[in-house]
Amino acid sequence: MxxxxxxxxxxxxxxxxxxxxxxxxxxxxxxxxxxxxxxxxxxxxxxxxxxxxxxxxxxxxxxxxSRNSEVIHAGLYYPPNSLKAQLCIKGKEKIYQAWDSDPNFKSQVPLRKCGKWVVAQSESEIEYLEKLSKNATDLKVPVSMISASMAAKKYPLIRAEAGALESHTTGIISAxxxxxxxxxxxxxxxxxxxxxxxxxxxxxxxxxxxxxxxxxxxxxxxxxxxxxxxxxxxxxxxxxxxxxxxxxxxSPYFAKGTYFSFEPETPISSSKITEVLIYPCPNPNASSLGTHLTFDLGGQLRFGPDLEWLDIERAEQIDYTPSSDNLQAAYEAIKTYLPLITPQALHPTYSGVRPKVVSEIENKKAxxxxxxxxxxxxxxxxxxxxxxxxxxxxxxxxxxxxxxxxxxx
Structure with a gap:
């Protein structure tokens, strides 16, 4: 009924x-x-x-x-005793179990367990990945380290000069x-x-x-x-x-993220770039995971979200217009792991806003x-x-x- x-x-x-x-x-x-x-x-x-x-x-x-990256997160970033860790992992498992065992769910909800790399460009970032791997192990989230040479052989267009951490249970889904x-x-x-x-x-x-x-x-x-x-x-x-x-x-706080489409001057198949999601190591002074590379279920690459704290008091004041003002900063972030990117290949397409319970300053502290x-x-x-x-x-x-x-x- x-x-x-x-x-x-x-x-x-x-x-x-x-x-x-x-x-x-x-x-x-x-x-x-x-x-x-x-x-x-x-x-x-x-x-x-x-x-x-x-x-x-x-x-x-x-x-x-309707305004998110549609990623099935593995849960490796969050403290083990947090609700985010516990509920992310349980939610991920319920989605995958339903997709494997429930024909109705599988027929209604397209998804892909594509995996994800968190890429490192320096020794300090490798140290971060080792800590992240330890946290994932404590959470029983399957991950594995990938050497720089293995990463270059697998996806030569992706820059991972010091190596990468692979998350095996990350995926994408239709929200x-x-x-x-x-x-x-x-x-x-x-x-x-x-x-x-x-x-x-x-x-x-x-x-x-x-x-x-x-x-x-x-x-x-x-x-x-x-x-x-x-x-x-x-x-x-x-x-x-x-x-x-x-x-x-x-007191409500709002953090806006803009997403960018990828339209290179010389056409290139997205599968030649990567078949896994690519995340940079987060900036220790930032309050997000960085501007990362994802794709939709059709394989179309996109980048984002970036992070912009809004100076507003109510949700009805949100302006979702994606701004070209953020394009240069996004380009600088993306080229650290995808050197072939050019500013002309990026186009702001849409944005989303996250509800926050703490201010920008507080978010960086804890x-x-x-x-x-x-x-x-x-x-x-x-x-x-x-x-x-x-x-x-x-x-x-x-x-x-x-x-x-x-x-x-």
Whole structure:
């Protein structure tokens, strides 16, 4: 059965009563990106649950989800005790297991386990790779070292003067199709979707207890529903949603990344350049993995994202226009591992923005983990906040959904 699309004027004849018979839904998930859709899907599988997924756009996965590099991350960069490490690795494994064993998943979600090289150009960068290899081993993420001579023999157009670290379980996936798969599971289990719908306010009814959500539909105006539990998976808007309810206010930060297409003056097959993703060793003073080489499922090479912290206070102020001002810096970064690149071969194509929980300065000082927590310590039991869900959020989406589901059990 397809998900029922709520129309506010007909809400009273469409809702299902939750277990306490006070609420219209057992759970409301705010945000229909890949993570929010995955959460709604897993919650709706639980017997007795009635889940509403609220999305402000006209479809699911049209914002941050549609603006990423579509990499299945192996999980080798993150501290072993972090949520990013644990959920990235579990999410990666769930995706690959489903692709290997579930014909429906395999037919709906194209992916490729292509692998990745992190390339080093100096002895200091080799030392970094050795530490990265140790971290990967601690996490049980399969990697192997590649000598400079082996790297040159395999991909002579890639510069890896000191060697490379190969990640065997890195891949690429269609973010759109993964979101659509989660949506299809949600619909089969009779979950409810409300598109073109914005959360305007939320109140906690302590005596019940449950939550009243004031929503606005673009076509029909304002309406109100009640839910036993609320999950804030609003991505770039998550801090704003949290601040509607919680007394401890959160300052949002935003980091923009521009992607560049590759159009060389002399045509060259992408497979002659590389058949694995290529990442540079991160700059120790940077707060990203650097401008790397990826490709889509059709084999088209692209580079990015770079990193630009935005001086804005709200997500609605984001300008996604990719700027040519960043092209020279991208060229300088890329030519360290792909000497054949020229500025004329690079063209800014699109950009994405990451929701950050710390400022640029704080991000350089310490590792910033996912925040996924039930806000019961602030007096709002059942309100689960997801903050700073940036990379590797796509890879971790399925395991994030499991993590949130388990909070309620």
């Amino acid at each position: 397809l998900a029922r699309i709520i129309k506010p004027r007909k809400l009273s004849c469409h809702f299902q009563l939750a277990s306490r018979n006070y609420s219209d839904f057992s759970h409301v998930v705010i945000g229909g990106g890949v993570v929010g859709t995955a959460i709604a899907s897993e919650l709706q599988k639980v017997s007795g649950n009635s889940v509403l997924l609220v999305e402000k756009n006209q479809g699911l996965g049209l914002e941050t989800t 759109h199709d993964l979101t659509h798969y989660y949506q299809s599971v949600f619909e089969i289990n009779e979950g409810t979707v409300s598109l073109n719908t914005t959360l305007k306010d939320i109140q906690f009814n302590q005596g019940v207890p449950n939550y009243t959500l004031n929503l606005f539909d673009d076509e029909n105006g304002e309406f109100e529903i009640q839910a036993d539990n609320v999950i804030n998976a609003a991505g770039l808007y998550a801090a704003e949603i949290s601040n509607l309810l919680l007394p401890n206010k959160i 590792f910033a983990d996912f925040i996924i927590r039930d806000e019961k310590n602030q007096g709002f039991a059942g309100f689960v906040n997801l903050l700073g869900i940036e990379s590797p959020g796509l890879t971790a989406s399925w395991s994030i959904a499991d993590y949130v589901r388990d909070i309620y059990h």
